[in-house]
Amino acid sequence: MKNYHLTPEQFREEGKKIIDWIADYYENIEKYPVLSQVEPGEIKASLPEQPPQKGEPFSQIMHDLDEKIMSGITHWQSPNFYGYFPSNTSFPSILGDLVSSGLGVQGMIWATSPAATELETRVLDWLAEMMDMPEKFKSTSTGGGVIQDTASTSALTAVIAARERATKYESNKTGVRQKLVAYVSSQTHSSLEKAIKMAGIGSENLRMIDVDDQFAMRPEMLQKQIQEDKKNGLLPFFVCATIGTTSSTAMDPVREIGEICRAENCWLHVDAAMAGTAMACPEFRHLKDGVELADSYCFNPHKWMFTNLDCDVFWVANRNELINTFSILPEYLKNKATETGAVFDYRDWHVQLGRRFRSLKLWFVIRHYGAEGLQFHIRKHVEMAQNFASWVRESDDFEIVVEPQINLVCFRHKSDDDFNMKLMNTVNETGKAFFTHTKLNNRVVLRMSIGQTHTEERHVKETWQLIKATAEHLLKNRKAKN
Amino acid sequence: MKNYHLTPEQFREEGKKIIDWIADYYENIEKYPVLSQVEPGEIKASLPEQPPQKGEPFSQIMHDLDEKIMSGITHWQSPNFYGYFPSNTSFPSILGDLVSSGLGVQGMIWATSPAATELETRVLDWLAEMMDMPEKFKSTSTGGGVIQDTASTSALTAVIAARERATKYESNKTGVRQKLVAYVSSQTHSSLEKAIKMAGIGSENLRMIDVDDQFAMRPEMLQKQIQEDKKNGLLPFFVCATIGTTSSTAMDPVREIGEICRAENCWLHVDAAMAGTAMACPEFRHLKDGVELADSYCFNPHKWMFTNLDCDVFWVANRNELINTFSILPEYLKNKATETGAVFDYRDWHVQLGRRFRSLKLWFVIRHYGAEGLQFHIRKHVEMAQNFASWVRESDDFEIVVEPQINLVCFRHKSDDDFNMKLMNTVNETGKAFFTHTKLNNRVVLRMSIGQTHTEERHVKETWQLIKATAEHLLKNRKAKN
Numbered sequence: 001m002k003n004y005h006l007t008p009e010q011f012r013e014e015g016k017k018i019i020d021w022i023a024d025y026y027e028n029i030e031k032y033p034v035l036s037q038v039e040p041g042e043i044k045a046s047l048p049e050q051p052p053q054k055g056e057p058f059s060q061i062m063h064d065l066d067e068k069i070m071s072g073i074t075h076w077q078s079p080n081f082y083g084y085f086p087s088n089t090s091f092p093s094i095l096g097d098l099v100s101s102g103l104g105v106q107g108m109i110w111a112t113s114p115a116a117t118e119l120e121t122r123v124l125d126w127l128a129e130m131m132d133m134p135e136k137f138k139s140t141s142t143g144g145g146v147i148q149d150t151a152s153t154s155a156l157t158a159v160i161a162a163r164e165r166a167t168k169y170e171s172n173k174t175g176v177r178q179k180l181v182a183y184v185s186s187q188t189h190s191s192l193e194k195a196i197k198m199a200g201i202g203s204e205n206l207r208m209i210d211v212d213d214q215f216a217m218r219p220e221m222l223q224k225q226i227q228e229d230k231k232n233g234l235l236p237f238f239v240c241a242t243i244g245t246t247s248s249t250a251m252d253p254v255r256e257i258g259e260i261c262r263a264e265n266c267w268l269h270v271d272a273a274m275a276g277t278a279m280a281c282p283e284f285r286h287l288k289d290g291v292e293l294a295d296s297y298c299f300n301p302h303k304w305m306f307t308n309l310d311c312d313v314f315w316v317a318n319r320n321e322l323i324n325t326f327s328i329l330p331e332y333l334k335n336k337a338t339e340t341g342a343v344f345d346y347r348d349w350h351v352q353l354g355r356r357f358r359s360l361k362l363w364f365v366i367r368h369y370g371a372e373g374l375q376f377h378i379r380k381h382v383e384m385a386q387n388f389a390s391w392v393r394e395s396d397d398f399e400i401v402v403e404p405q406i407n408l409v410c411f412r413h414k415s416d417d418d419f420n421m422k423l424m425n426t427v428n429e430t431g432k433a434f435f436t437h438t439k440l441n442n443r444v445v446l447r448m449s450i451g452q453t454h455t456e457e458r459h460v461k462e463t464w465q466l467i468k469a470t471a472e473h474l475l476k477n478r479k480a481k482n
Numbered sequence: 483m484k485n486y487h488l489t490p491e492q493f494r495e496e497g498k499k500i501i502d503w504i505a506d507y508y509e510n511i512e513k514y515p516v517l518s519q520v521e522p523g524e525i526k527a528s529l530p531e532q533p534p535q536k537g538e539p540f541s542q543i544m545h546d547l548d549e550k551i552m553s554g555i556t557h558w559q560s561p562n563f564y565g566y567f568p569s570n571t572s573f574p575s576i577l578g579d580l581v582s583s584g585l586g587v588q589g590m591i592w593a594t595s596p597a598a599t600e601l602e603t604r605v606l607d608w609l610a611e612m613m614d615m616p617e618k619f620k621s622t623s624t625g626g627g628v629i630q631d632t633a634s635t636s637a638l639t640a641v642i643a644a645r646e647r648a649t650k651y652e653s654n655k656t657g658v659r660q661k662l663v664a665y666v667s668s669q670t671h672s673s674l675e676k677a678i679k680m681a682g683i684g685s686e687n688l689r690m691i692d693v694d695d696q697f698a699m700r701p702e703m704l705q706k707q708i709q710e711d712k713k714n715g716l717l718p719f720f721v722c723a724t725i726g727t728t729s730s731t732a733m734d735p736v737r738e739i740g741e742i743c744r745a746e747n748c749w750l751h752v753d754a755a756m757a758g759t760a761m762a763c764p765e766f767r768h769l770k771d772g773v774e775l776a777d778s779y780c781f782n783p784h785k786w787m788f789t790n791l792d793c794d795v796f797w798v799a800n801r802n803e804l805i806n807t808f809s810i811l812p813e814y815l816k817n818k819a820t821e822t823g824a825v826f827d828y829r830d831w832h833v834q835l836g837r838r839f840r841s842l843k844l845w846f847v848i849r850h851y852g853a854e855g856l857q858f859h860i861r862k863h864v865e866m867a868q869n870f871a872s873w874v875r876e877s878d879d880f881e882i883v884v885e886p887q888i889n890l891v892c893f894r895h896k897s898d899d900d901f902n903m904k905l906m907n908t909v910n911e912t913g914k915a916f917f918t919h920t921k922l923n924n925r926v927v928l929r930m931s932i933g934q935t936h937t938e939e940r941h942v943k944e945t946w947q948l949i950k951a952t953a954e955h956l957l958k959n960r961k962a963k964n
């Protein structure tokens with residue numbers, strides 16, 4: 001009888017073809033233009049307006065994937081992708097996630113798949129150990145880790161837990177009534193402002209503290225602002241320090257900020273979304289000095305740790321503060337294990353109820369690479385960035401804007417902003433490499449973010465040569481016009 | 483040189499083994515106890531306390547998956563899984579998600595992979611068409627759809643957008659200052675209460691409206707409560723109507739509730755997380771009568787539409803209300819396509835920034851099954867549930883608690899609550915089937931939720947026989963004891 005499902009045999013066949021398709025993709029990835037060249041609406045127009053009434057053969061779907069979808073892909077996994085921040089994945093991660101899709105478990109509480117909860121707890125304890133995080137972040141102490149989908153959601157979770165702690169768990173009941181104030185730097189990721197809005201605090205109650213010439217938060221300005229707010233009858237409750245800001249990988253002084261938070265009874269959230277992966281290497285750990293003063297901390301394996309989206313690691317110092325904020329227990333989820341308190345129910349550690357078995361991919365990555373393999377690649381990325389920076393320094397036409405601390409180089413052509421934008425767009429339009437810009441001190445800055453899984457020295461070198469040649473060519477044209 | 487990566491060749495080899503592993507899993511899935519039988523802490527204790535310093539061979543990871551993880555899995559994909567609600571997946575979905583992991587794109591904005599945005603827009607328009615949703619939910623009109631991770635996040639998104647509309651986008655700035663009140667029924671999913679807390683409204687400002695004998699919200703009680711709140715100077719702003727409550731699949735009268743919302747200027751969110759899939763069949767569409775009055779609507783393909791977590795479809799009537807609420811535009815994300823307004827940047831439609839290419843799996847599912855194949859399976863599930871209900875009705879010892887509307891049967895043994903709990907636990911401990919309970923009118927109710935991809939008539943029949951036999955056995959033992 002026709003039942004429309006693929007049989008296991010058909011799945012074996014189609015699945016293996018897709019495995020080959022992915023392997024082929026990586027073998028040929030340099031042939032694609034890194035930045036998709038399509039126009040708005042082009043992909044959509046190529047897809048039928050009406051849904052299919054009848055099922056279609058798998059070969060047709062794969063054909064359309066090649067013919068209709070691929071031209072609309074910007075290739076984040078290309079070794080020549082240097083845009084924004086890395087979002088690297090790796091073969092072990094892809095396979096770990098495949099197992100997760102295959103098992104299809106919903107790990108909302110311990111009882112709905114104990115392994116999903118316990119592997120997550122174990123793997124996040126491993127990471128805390130591997131990255132020399134404070135003991136209190138471990139499940140064996142007062143805290144623990146949970147996988148969130150994104151750093152944005154971690155920020156929201158931290159803000160809300162902080163709000164509840166500051167209001168003695170009253171605002172969950174009454175709504176936000178106190179005059180709460182939060183603090184970030186002018187370089188903090190926009191997800192913090194978004195979180196402050198979503199949590200009902202309001203952007204007027206978010207202070208953007210000034211930064212120093214390295215774009216790091218100035219703790220004395222934080223201190224001053226807190227005093228002023230207190231004088232005005234406001235209640236400071238939350239500070240976010242960033243290890244590795246998005247624009248320029250600036251490093252906020254966590255210890256000094258943390259000490260202020262301790263004294264002022266503010267929740268300290270540390271956002272290490274991209275740079276956090278570097279903590280796997282001892283030589284970068286000074287960047288997290290003072291992290292034992294944090295109430296929460298997050299970093300994204302889905303940025304720089306070879307693990308595909310979604311995967312953000314969120315640690316807290318005191319898990320009860322999370323659970324008291326987010327816990328719900330409807331009758332239909334009651335069970336013995338939960339009642340005895342012997343288990344974690346991760347649903348109570350975050351926004352969502354349903355949860356995918358995300359720790360599998362992380363487990364695959366950590367076991368496949370080992371601490372050693374991860375360190376190898378992190379160091380290689382940092383070294384390539386440092387080399388790129390040295391080429392910029394040696395050139396007459398370009399300059400370094402901030403000294404690169406790890407794997408991001410902020411630089412610019414010594415010409416004006418328009419020229420830099422033009423240069424960037426021209427390079428990106430070749431499809432040979434892709435990088436993006438930001439503004440620092442109101443000037444356009446070009447960013448080479450080096451962290452893709454398959455980026456090698458030769459890619460970085462060729463991209464530098466392309467940038468230089470393009471700049472020379474544009475300058476020549478400009479002169480010819482004048 | 484050793485670079486720790488799997489080569490594409492190794493990936494082909496290991497990947498194909500995992501495809502076979504998954505096919506084997508489905509071929510043998512009935513041999514596993516549906517509910518994991520492990521004790522709290524057992525899985526964690528089986529995993530090393532220390533992270534691996536050196537990488538390990540893939541064979542070792544797969545070995546540990548079998549030996550250490552599998553016993554801690556509760557098999558949501560088993561044809562004998564009848565717990566909670568379905569969280570079904572299918573081979574096409576697993577493969578679509580594999581392609582997504584392989585491509586590893588980060589679709590936060592249009593420019594970072596146009597196909598990720600445009601395929602999502604197209605596929606959600608298809609679904610709106612397939613399910614006969616109001617035109618305004620389509621991207622070609624004022625609204626549009628976006629894939630959220632979960633229905634919980636959709637609820638939060640709806641609450642926050644409603645809060646902003648009601649306060650003229652002021653509370654994003656000032657924090658929640660107005661006396662907002664929201665309305666749900668006593669049967670509404672707990673994620674709504676969680677959302678109201680997270681958004682800074684406070685659970686005191688959430689009214690739980692009474693339900694009728696079918697556990698559906700009583701619109702006249704809603705009307706009364708709104709009037710009372712207005713008299714007390716409060717501002718009603720948000721109502722959630724549920725199509726298919728979690729406990730008993732009760733159907734709130736969307737039209738009557740929607741008319742009240744129109745008159746009172748409240749945002750109407752419709753939560754059809756589980757039951758929404760039924761709208762693919764014309765014969766169930768009366769359950770959504772009045773949905774054109776909704777401001778937002780969500781349902782979870784990751785529950786009943788053969789699509790693995792995370793996948794919640796969220797439609798809005800007016801996308802500008804979402805974008806005005808959630809939009810942020812830091813310099814480093816500025817680009818031409820965004821500036822001209824020619825594209826959707828889905829980051830501005832939800833909480834998170836980073837986003838996975840989730841529409842691929844939905845596209846694979848819809849194209850593989852076609853509307854016809856989806857209808858076939860939905861109808862089959864409903865039919866099996868109706869058959870189960872008829873067996874309950876025919877038995878002397880059991881009774882139906884509420885008439886099943888679609889695929890969930892709420893029933894109980896005519897004995898007491900303790901007996902019902904004992905019966906459920908005893909059946910679940912056999913590992914042969916798994917179902918769960920709830921409480922309705924303060925009495926324990928057993929729930930057979932029928933919606934797993936591979937559930938056939940014979941599974942349901944055997945489970946019914948097991949339940950009956952177990953009840954008889956327990957009764958006999960009880961009598962022997964007395």
Ligand SMILES: Cc1ncc(COP(=O)(O)O)c(C=O)c1O
Pocket residue numbers: 352353354355567631632633634635671673724726727728753754755756782794
């Ligand atoms: C009616 C209803 N709404 C919301 C949810 C929450 O779903 P999710 O896990 O996607 O947040 C569920 C099930 O868990 C549900 O049945």
Ligand SMILES: Cc1ncc(COP(=O)(O)O)c(C=O)c1O
Pocket residue numbers: 085149150151152153189191242244245246271272273274300312834835836837
């Ligand atoms: C420092 C920092 N925080 C937060 C984020 C947001 O990450 P996500 O997409 O995981 O929310 C980013 C990057 O986007 C980031 O660089």
